[in-house]
Amino acid sequence: MTREIICTNCPIGCPLTVEFEDGKILSITGNTCKNGITFGTNEVLCPKRTITTIVKMENRSGMLPVKSASELPKERIFEFMAIINKVTAKAPVRCGDVIISDIGGTGIDIVATKTVE
Amino acid sequence: MEHKQLIIIGGGPAGMSAAVSACNEGIRDILIIEREEALGGILKQCIHNGFGLHKFGEQLTGPEYAERYSDNVKELGIPYITETMVVDVSDDRVVTAVNKEKGYFQIKADAIILAMGCRERSRGALNIPGARPAGIYTAGTAQKFVNIMGYMPGKRVVILGSGDIGLIMARRMTLEGAKVEAVCELMPYSGGLTRNIVQCLEDFGIPLLLSHTITEIHGKDRVEGVTICEVDEKRVPKKETARHIECDTILLSCGLIPENELSKSAGITLDRVTSGAVVDGDRQTSVPGIFACGNVLHVHDLVDFVSDEAEIAGKGAADFIKGIKEEKETVEIIPEGGVRYTVPQKVAKGEGASLYFRVADVYKNVTVALYDGENLIAKKKRPKVAPGEMERFEIKPEYLENAEKLTLKLIFG
Ligand SMILES: Cc1cc2nc3c(=O)[nH]c(=O)nc-3n(C[C@H](O)[C@H](O)[C@H](O)COP(=O)(O)OP(=O)(O)OC[C@H]3O[C@@H](n4cnc5c(N)ncnc54)[C@H](O)[C@@H]3O)c2cc1C
Numbered sequence: 001m002t003r004e005i006i007c008t009n010c011p012i013g014c015p016l017t018v019e020f021e022d023g024k025i026l027s028i029t030g031n032t033c034k035n036g037i038t039f040g041t042n043e044v045l046c047p048k049r050t051i052t053t054i055v056k057m058e059n060r061s062g063m064l065p066v067k068s069a070s071e072l073p074k075e076r077i078f079e080f081m082a083i084i085n086k087v088t089a090k091a092p093v094r095c096g097d098v099i100i101s102d103i104g105g106t107g108i109d110i111v112a113t114k115t116v117e
Numbered sequence: 118m119e120h121k122q123l124i125i126i127g128g129g130p131a132g133m134s135a136a137v138s139a140c141n142e143g144i145r146d147i148l149i150i151e152r153e154e155a156l157g158g159i160l161k162q163c164i165h166n167g168f169g170l171h172k173f174g175e176q177l178t179g180p181e182y183a184e185r186y187s188d189n190v191k192e193l194g195i196p197y198i199t200e201t202m203v204v205d206v207s208d209d210r211v212v213t214a215v216n217k218e219k220g221y222f223q224i225k226a227d228a229i230i231l232a233m234g235c236r237e238r239s240r241g242a243l244n245i246p247g248a249r250p251a252g253i254y255t256a257g258t259a260q261k262f263v264n265i266m267g268y269m270p271g272k273r274v275v276i277l278g279s280g281d282i283g284l285i286m287a288r289r290m291t292l293e294g295a296k297v298e299a300v301c302e303l304m305p306y307s308g309g310l311t312r313n314i315v316q317c318l319e320d321f322g323i324p325l326l327l328s329h330t331i332t333e334i335h336g337k338d339r340v341e342g343v344t345i346c347e348v349d350e351k352r353v354p355k356k357e358t359a360r361h362i363e364c365d366t367i368l369l370s371c372g373l374i375p376e377n378e379l380s381k382s383a384g385i386t387l388d389r390v391t392s393g394a395v396v397d398g399d400r401q402t403s404v405p406g407i408f409a410c411g412n413v414l415h416v417h418d419l420v421d422f423v424s425d426e427a428e429i430a431g432k433g434a435a436d437f438i439k440g441i442k443e444e445k446e447t448v449e450i451i452p453e454g455g456v457r458y459t460v461p462q463k464v465a466k467g468e469g470a471s472l473y474f475r476v477a478d479v480y481k482n483v484t485v486a487l488y489d490g491e492n493l494i495a496k497k498k499r500p501k502v503a504p505g506e507m508e509r510f511e512i513k514p515e516y517l518e519n520a521e522k523l524t525l526k527l528i529f530g
């Protein structure tokens with residue numbers, strides 16, 4: 001099978017043609033640099049995304065922005081959102097503090113992206 | 118009257134970066150004036166990631182990027198006041214501001230850096246016929262509601278305009294449980310970054326309808342739906358393509374305009390295309406001692422370039438204060454043939470500059486060329502250029518030696 005995707009690893013956005021069969025990459029063309037090969041491989045075999053969202057603060061008005069510390073499997077995004085929407089955070093929080101550890105058994109944490117004194 | 122060496126208006130990424138740069142050049146008597154309650158500017162509400170790839174070599178979210186700079190401002194002890202709005206700037210560099218504590222007050226400055234950012238085009242500027250029910254927001258206002266106040270503006274959404282903010286909000290509202298029915302774009306191409314089209318629309322199966330517009334808004338008290346139409350090459354709606362989409366919310370993402378009321382009051386010459394000031398390589402405007410950087414100068418899509426530009430302005434202002442910014446002869450850069458504008462619009466002789474520019478349409482395999490009259494001075498090949506993505510062109514000092522004005526244009530094929 002072949003898939004046409006756009007490499008979004010950098011702003012150049014090269015159009016990639018990825019040929020694959022049974023979970024194996026056969027060829028990738030259209031990339032300008034070798035990062036395109038890594039991107040194309042991941043995007044076809046196991047697409048991942050960073051989640052960025054917010055959680056409620058218990059003792060402050062306003063919301064605390066959070067993100068996944070690294071990329072999570074794309075197809076489980078709504079499952080992760082449901083988990084995140086159930087938690088609240090408490091100030092003081094430092095940027096980088098873990099808000100949820102090991103979300104959905106992925107080994108990846110959800111961390112604060114803002115310091116609230 | 119109170120006096121400061123340097124006043125910076127706006128505490129967003131541009132203002133903060135300019136302050137840090139001027140401070141590193143030895144200027145200590147600085148004041149940043151910000152109208153909101155905290156430093157950070159628009160980044161406070163941009164909770165998505167993708168910031169800082171150029172500047173820090175990693176993907177940061179907006180609040181993280183802002184915090185790196187605000188930490189820097191605080192560590193250096195650069196003074197700032199918040200919840201203070203600048204209402205006037207005069208050509209002899211008197212800044213008039215208001216806040217709750219001091220009321221109305223004036224400060225005289227040796228130099229001023231304008232870093233007020235931009236605002237969104239609102240519905241008034243867009244002329245959509247139909248009723249004016251509740252449920253119509255600019256994408257940035259919706260972003261503030263959702264990300265800062267934690268309030269969802271609606272459940273079924275149609276987005277008009279495919280600017281980055283609209284794309285980002287399509288994903289954001291979807292993640293929070295809303296259904297985004299479509300993104301309508303009047304032009305045959307999107308105004309947003311490719312990366313955002315893939316990650317914000319394609320990931321969630323949200324249709325991007327190019328050459329489409331909203332022709333009517335339905336609903337009396339609250340939005341109940343829209344009529345959308347395909348448009349022809351002249352952007353005139355084709356009636357036979359009209360169709361109805363049910364929705365309770367419309368987000369407008371139809372571009373940003375530099376916030377230049379203050380620049381006008383100071384008598385600064387503005388560029389017709391960018392709606393920002395005309396500047397030299399140091400980002401000095403037509404009024405000596407007044408500099409501009411960031412989105413108030415021209416709309417940027419990458420905050421990294423905002424920070425770079427603000428560093429230049431900060432250093433320029435420091436040189437002006439120290440009396441070492443020389444009055445140099447400048448060479449005008451004229452945009453032509455596919456190049457809409459350049460910033461800076463003029464470059465001093467003896468100095469080089471990185472020209473930022475935008476193109477008028479999507480073009481493939483073009484050569485960006487710098488001409489002195491008929492003579493080709495420098496060129497650069499680009500596989501693809503688009504209006505949504507800012508381009509750069511390096512001007513070396515030797516290009517300017519014998520020139521009076523230079524032309525930057527695209528050569529096709
Ligand atoms: C919604 C949105 C999404 C974006 N997404 C990305 C992205 O994914 N990646 C990326 O790299 N870039 C992104 N950008 C671009 C980047 O955030 C901006 O280019 C950058 O924030 C501009 O910085 P600035 O300091 O010029 O303006 P701003 O951040 O707008 O700051 C201007 C500041 O000036 C203050 N101000 C204005 N007028 C006055 C006054 N009269 N008195 C006192 N203070 C005043 C304002 O309150 C504000 O704090 C995005 C921009 C927007 C709007």
Ligand code: SF4
Nearest residue numbers: 007010013014032036
């Ligand atoms: S292939 Fe390389 S150059 Fe092309 S978009 Fe991907 S990372 Fe950028």
